Amino acid sequence: MSFHKQPKDDTQHQNHLDGAVNILTGNLQEEATRAGLDNHFQRWIEDLKDTNNPELHQIVVDMQALKAHFGGGTIDKSLVSQLLSRLGANTSKAANFADNPNTAQRITNLGEALSAAARQVSSGGQSSPEQDLQQNSAQNS
DSSP: OOOOOOOOOHHHHHHHHHHHHHHHTSOHHHHHTSTTHHHHHHHHHHHHHHHTOGGGHHHHHHHHHHHHHHHTSSOOHHHHHHHHHHHHHHHHHHGGGOSSHHHHHHHHHHHHHHHHHHHHHHTTSSSOHHHHHHHHHHHHO
16 A cells, blocks of 8 residues: 655645744744754755755755754854845745745745845844844835
8 A cells, every 4th residue: 555645735835834934033043942943944845845846946955954054053154144045035036936826925925034034144133034024114115
């Protein structure tokens, strides 16, 4: 008897995207010490692989590098900032591939949160991603 992996529906993907944004808008240093972060990274990687889209390959590679780095104990802020920045840019572009508008919006939100987290890490954590997002919103209005 063979078991086929059930494809995830959009709701599961949306829940994972919401979870990713919540982690990124929290205290990244604190999140890095939590045991569940590795599982979150793995879920995001699996979701990306499930799409079977070669355009998302760089995101998968960067997510795996980030997961391995956080699993290593010592955080290299420069490397993490670089990975988060590239992930933010590529994730924002990936929203174009989503069929469901709700999923696309969540992917866009995740891209913005990744970019804000990159700025938080590179500035030494002086402002939170939420503050960066609020500043961006104020500048764009």
